[in-house]
Amino acid sequence: MKIEINNLHFTYPGEIIALSGINLSIESGEKVAIVGQNGSGKTTLVKHFNGLLLPTNGTIRIGDWDTKDHSVAELASRVGYVFQNPDEQLFNSDVKSELGFGPRNLGYDDDRTEELVEDAIELTGLDNYRDTNPYDLSPTWRKMVALGSIIALDSPIVVFDEPTTGQDAQSVEVIARIADELHSRGKTLITISHDIDFCAENFERIIAMSEGEILLDGSVLEVIAQEESLATTFVDPPQLTRLGKELGFDQTVNDQASFLGAYRLSHEQN
Amino acid sequence: MALVELSSVTYTYPTTDKPALKDINLKVEQGEFLAIVGSNEAGKSTLCYTISGFIPHFFHGDLVGEVQVAGLNLEESKLNEWVLNVGLVFQNPFNQISGSKFTVFEEIAFGLENLGVKRSEMIERVERAMELTGISDLADRSPYSLSGGQQQKVALTSILVMEPQVFVLDEPTSQLDPIGAREVFEVIKEMSRAGITVIMAEHKIEWVAEFADRVIAMHDGQIIIEGSPQEVLTSPLLPEHGIGTSRYTQAAKQARTEGLFSETTPLPVTLDQAVAGFSGGNHED
Ligand SMILES: Nc1ncnc2c1ncn2[C@@H]1O[C@H](COP(=O)(O)OP(=O)(O)OP(=O)(O)O)[C@@H](O)[C@H]1O
Ligand SMILES: Nc1ncnc2c1ncn2[C@@H]1O[C@H](COP(=O)(O)OP(=O)(O)OP(=O)(O)O)[C@@H](O)[C@H]1O
Ligand SMILES: [Mg+2]
Ligand SMILES: [Mg+2]
Numbered sequence: 001m002k003i004e005i006n007n008l009h010f011t012y013p014g015e016i017i018a019l020s021g022i023n024l025s026i027e028s029g030e031k032v033a034i035v036g037q038n039g040s041g042k043t044t045l046v047k048h049f050n051g052l053l054l055p056t057n058g059t060i061r062i063g064d065w066d067t068k069d070h071s072v073a074e075l076a077s078r079v080g081y082v083f084q085n086p087d088e089q090l091f092n093s094d095v096k097s098e099l100g101f102g103p104r105n106l107g108y109d110d111d112r113t114e115e116l117v118e119d120a121i122e123l124t125g126l127d128n129y130r131d132t133n134p135y136d137l138s139p140t141w142r143k144m145v146a147l148g149s150i151i152a153l154d155s156p157i158v159v160f161d162e163p164t165t166g167q168d169a170q171s172v173e174v175i176a177r178i179a180d181e182l183h184s185r186g187k188t189l190i191t192i193s194h195d196i197d198f199c200a201e202n203f204e205r206i207i208a209m210s211e212g213e214i215l216l217d218g219s220v221l222e223v224i225a226q227e228e229s230l231a232t233t234f235v236d237p238p239q240l241t242r243l244g245k246e247l248g249f250d251q252t253v254n255d256q257a258s259f260l261g262a263y264r265l266s267h268e269q270n
Numbered sequence: 271m272a273l274v275e276l277s278s279v280t281y282t283y284p285t286t287d288k289p290a291l292k293d294i295n296l297k298v299e300q301g302e303f304l305a306i307v308g309s310n311e312a313g314k315s316t317l318c319y320t321i322s323g324f325i326p327h328f329f330h331g332d333l334v335g336e337v338q339v340a341g342l343n344l345e346e347s348k349l350n351e352w353v354l355n356v357g358l359v360f361q362n363p364f365n366q367i368s369g370s371k372f373t374v375f376e377e378i379a380f381g382l383e384n385l386g387v388k389r390s391e392m393i394e395r396v397e398r399a400m401e402l403t404g405i406s407d408l409a410d411r412s413p414y415s416l417s418g419g420q421q422q423k424v425a426l427t428s429i430l431v432m433e434p435q436v437f438v439l440d441e442p443t444s445q446l447d448p449i450g451a452r453e454v455f456e457v458i459k460e461m462s463r464a465g466i467t468v469i470m471a472e473h474k475i476e477w478v479a480e481f482a483d484r485v486i487a488m489h490d491g492q493i494i495i496e497g498s499p500q501e502v503l504t505s506p507l508l509p510e511h512g513i514g515t516s517r518y519t520q521a522a523k524q525a526r527t528e529g530l531f532s533e534t535t536p537l538p539v540t541l542d543q544a545v546a547g548f549s550g551g552n553h554e555d
Contacts, residue, residue, distance in 0.1 A: 012415060168309040
């Protein structure tokens with residue numbers, strides 16, 4: 001399902017301009033990371049995908065729907081959005097009800113709901129916490145519950161807003177595997193993140209934002225090679241990309257495999 | 271004598287019977303920048319709460335052992351006295367915001383106001399603090415209508431402005447953009463150079479390596495290793511306990527298995543070390 005955004009402007013009450021003229025299209029099945037400065041409008045942009053916010057100006061279409069013609073509840077069948085702060089999202093008294101809430105609301109019967117909830121529990125590793133109140137969980141597990149409750153919607157488009165914040169190496173790995181799995185199921189995956197290493201290793205396309213606009217948009221390698229433009233969005237290239245550059249590699253590298261590949265090559269040449 | 275000293279500290283939250291801290295011994299000197307790394311639920315926040323007095327004065331439960339800051343004993347002190355010396359930036363910025371102020375400026379001035387600081391001095395200190403963390407342009411905004419990272423910077427600034435003798439920060443850069451995060455590290459490093467003692471829980475290994483004087487790694491309520499950033503952050507104990515390491519370290523380890531990185535060069539944690547290490551390997555043959 002395609003996302004198509006035309007000349008999107010958004011201003012919060014109090015004349016706070018958050019988005020000024022976004023044009024963007026994301027095809028079905030793409031794996032996109034959005035990076036950029038604090039306050040540049042990343043969260044505001046993706047909150048338009050499921051109708052939580054409606055454009056001040058411009059249009060946004062999800063497949064054949066203009067978001068302004070559909071309710072948030074309807075849009076949930078097409079776009080699942082995991083909040084940056086899980087506390088804004090979670091309100092059920094146990095993990096299982098939290099995960100079942102979305103599918104039930106979309107009108108799925110008990111069997112289908114059960115199936116979706118079990119799938120989400122498996123992907124997020126929440127098995128031991130089915131009956132736990134999300135508020136008794138640590139912040140990092142609460143984030144997993146928030147993720148799980150959106151996975152359970154089984155929507156064709158899934159948006160994660162800073163899923164790796166505060167997560168340790170192991171949990172980041174779990175999130176990367178979840179992203180892979182959803183991608184392999186043909187879903188469109190959009191993730192906001194400040195962790196550029198994570199983005200470069202796990203995504204195909206990077207969009208970098210600054211002050212309500214898109215400054216860079218391209219394949220991972222295209223975007224991370226542009227150190228100066230990236231810096232204007234307050235993002236540094238990934239660690240190994242910087243190292244490769246310092247070592248004088250000819251090509252841009254984005255992860256350990258490509259770094260070591262280029263290193264071997266330069267080693268042989270010497 | 272160390273400025274902060276924990277002796278045989280074991281702590282159990284009231285709702286559980288498994289200790290969250292087990293026999294912690296830790297000394298931090300005045301002006302030192304100590305970083306705490308560890309996997310999720312290792313006890314980093316619990317340790318931050320203990321040093322800053324929220325344990326046992328806010329979270330009750332069972333605290334055994336002794337906590338001293340500047341010669342004062344934690345259990346014999348009141349929380350409002352303790353916080354004059356020790357400031358804590360919470361992991362979740364929402365917990366920091368007072369809930370009673372209409373603008374970011376007032377929010378940051380709140381603590382100084384409570385101390386009865388003169389108005390002119392207060393304005394000057396708030397403005398300077400906001401400039402340091404790069405949020406001057408948010409002064410008149412509501413503390414609630416901010417982006418996640420902006421909110422985290424406000425929470426940080428509201429403690430920074432108090433100039434606590436001991437500055438405890440629990441993952442203060444988790445929601446900051448990469449350049450903003452590095453700038454915060456720089457500001458905090460400056461404070462520690464000026465004599466403020468810094469204790470910071472953090473996952474960003476590269477910046478910990480660059481800025482901290484000493485690092486402790488925690489797992490399951492215990493300190494599993496303690497030492498210089500290079501020593502701790504390249505230790506095999508970290509990946510064994512699910513704790514992240516820098517990409518430089520990981521790449522060098524892999525390169526070593528292929529004979530592409532010298533066995534005698536220390537594993538790199540920072541970019542500079544990695545450049546030196548990987549160019550060294552190249553020039554050997
Ligand atoms: N509820 C709100 N009311 C008013 N202004 C807001 C609100 N939420 C965000 N803003 C403002 O809109 C702009 C964009 O914010 P947004 O949350 O989209 O940024 P972001 O790129 O997600 O930042 P971060 O990386 O810090 O999460 C910022 O200037 C922010 O202060
Ligand atoms: N308020 C609380 N009540 C009961 N147990 C708690 C509470 N807060 C933390 N714990 C438990 O104490 C242990 C240490 O948790 P703590 O939050 O200190 O870890 P952490 O290293 O800060 O983890 P994270 O990286 O997830 O922030 C965990 O087992 C956790 O479940
Ligand atoms: Mg955001
Ligand atoms: Mg914590």
